[in-house]
Structure formats: C-alpha cells, structure tokens
Amino acid sequence: METRRDVFQAIADPTRREIISLIAGKTQNLNSIANNFDMTRQAISLHIKILTECGLIAIRQQGRERYCEAKLEKLSEVSAWVDQYKQFWVDNFNSLEKYLTKIQKHKKNAKRKSNR
Amino acid sequence: MQNANPIDNDAVLVVTHEFSAPINLVFNAHADAESLAAWWGPVGYKLTVLKLDFKPKGLFHYKMESDERVMWGRFIYGQIKKPELIEFTLSFSDEKAGITRAPFFNPWPLEIFNVLTLTEKNGKTTVTLKSYPINATEKELASYRANRHSFNQGITSSMKALELHLKKIMHNQ
Numbered sequence: 212m213e214t215r216r217d218v219f220q221a222i223a224d225p226t227r228r229e230i231i232s233l234i235a236g237k238t239q240n241l242n243s244i245a246n247n248f249d250m251t252r253q254a255i256s257l258h259i260k261i262l263t264e265c266g267l268i269a270i271r272q273q274g275r276e277r278y279c280e281a282k283l284e285k286l287s288e289v290s291a292w293v294d295q296y297k298q299f300w301v302d303n304f305n306s307l308e309k310y311l312t313k314i315q316k317h318k319k320n321a322k323r324k325s326n327r
Numbered sequence: 328m329q330n331a332n333p334i335d336n337d338a339v340l341v342v343t344h345e346f347s348a349p350i351n352l353v354f355n356a357h358a359d360a361e362s363l364a365a366w367w368g369p370v371g372y373k374l375t376v377l378k379l380d381f382k383p384k385g386l387f388h389y390k391m392e393s394d395e396r397v398m399w400g401r402f403i404y405g406q407i408k409k410p411e412l413i414e415f416t417l418s419f420s421d422e423k424a425g426i427t428r429a430p431f432f433n434p435w436p437l438e439i440f441n442v443l444t445l446t447e448k449n450g451k452t453t454v455t456l457k458s459y460p461i462n463a464t465e466k467e468l469a470s471y472r473a474n475r476h477s478f479n480q481g482i483t484s485s486m487k488a489l490e491l492h493l494k495k496i497m498h499n500q
Binding site for chain 2: 217218219220222223288291292293295296297299300301302303304306307308309310311312314315
C-alpha cells in the first residue's frame, strides 16, 4: 500500500486541525506555534512536517527563523470530499428507508393473509 | 442544512436520518447479506455481497456494478452493540479485499472511519452517522508517541523545564 501524503492525512489528526486554525489567521514561526501545545517540540515538528508534505503549510526561512504559512486552497479538496460523501450517505439512507418501508409492508400483508 | 467547516471537532462529517421503523429492524438491515444487498451502495449500481462477517474486526466485502464500471468496497467492523452502535472503516477495495485508491472519485481518503448510532423514540429510529478519514500516518504517529513516551519521558520533561526556565530569563531581560 502506498503512503502518499494526501490532504486527508492533514485533517485526520485534531492537533493538526488546531495548527491549521492557528496559522490560518496569521503566519507564525515554529516556536510560537509550539508554545500553544502541551507536547514536545519534536511532536509538533512532525505534525508540521506532515502538513507541509500534504501541501497545507509552506515554510519560509527568514534569517534564523522559520515561518509557517497556511496554504488554504488545499482545504477545498476536503470540502469537495465532504460534500460528495455526505450525499452518498443521504442517498444510502433514502434507499434504506425505502427498503424498510417495503419489508414492513410485506410483514403486514403476511399477517393479514394469515388472519383471514 | 449547515455548511460544516470541514475541520471541525471530532467528526469531519455528520449525517442524521429518521426512519419510520423500530430500532431492531433498522439495526438488522445492517447485519445480514440480503438486507445490505437491497439498500447499501451508490445509486445506479448493483450490489453483490462477497463476504459478510458482522462482528468486531469482521469483513464486509462487496462488489458494485453499473453498465460502465465495476468497483469493490469493504468494511472492517469496529465495535458493535445491538441495537445502538455499529462502527466500521470503509475503503474502496479490489477483488482480493485489499485497500485501493478510489477509482474515479478524486480526492478521496484511503480509509474512512464511520460511527453509526441508533436511538428509538415513539416507534421511529434516528440514525446518526459520524465520519472522519483515518490513514497510515495516524498509525505511524501513534506508534511514535507510544515509543517516545516509554523511554524519553525523563529527558523530555527536563528539556521542557529548561525551556521554560530560559523563557523566563529572556522575558525578564
């Protein structure tokens, strides 16, 4: 199985969702991002690395600082999937509804016949 | 219908439906091959159940066929509590029940975790679906966290203390 990074990997983790929210409003350096979390710098760096590989963050070196900038266009891929998947389930539930109506009707008819 | 922010809370996607049927009937419709073949799957496709093992860690493997294409899908079940809970991981699949990329839906997650909860009131059953993508990276991260925790804890906490200390000093200058 391939381990290509896709945008869903970015949003699958709640910490990463928070990181995205943090920098969506304002580009920040790695240190100030890490300060918001109660976990090791290494753990945060790994999250940022994944987000970069998914195309959601771009890192800019400025002197000794590394600034993280959000690339939110990629998130539209997630919205696209959410809309499709939601519709898929709405359709499924409608099918299930029809199926349940049908089997309940058959049960009623079967009962009626046996009561004659 | 709300326009959900795709990066909200603990579920990326929530769908609710109320069925005019008692809870056992609704639950059972998810639990046997004949029922699933009758309602599960995308519109316009004929569904064939290849395997159904309705229990935790069990496999539901199925084929979807239309005039234009054939696809396979699979569930791996998580927790199951009759009649109120069914969890499963959904993926596109192949003939051998492996995991594949979605054939033409793009982009699509490799694996999607789904939690179905059922509640009954006045003879009607409400089903709530909560769903989010999961993937290999999560497993990687989880094992990384687990390993770090066991042997790095001592070093980590002292590094943190040092960092805080340095911050304090710098702040006071």
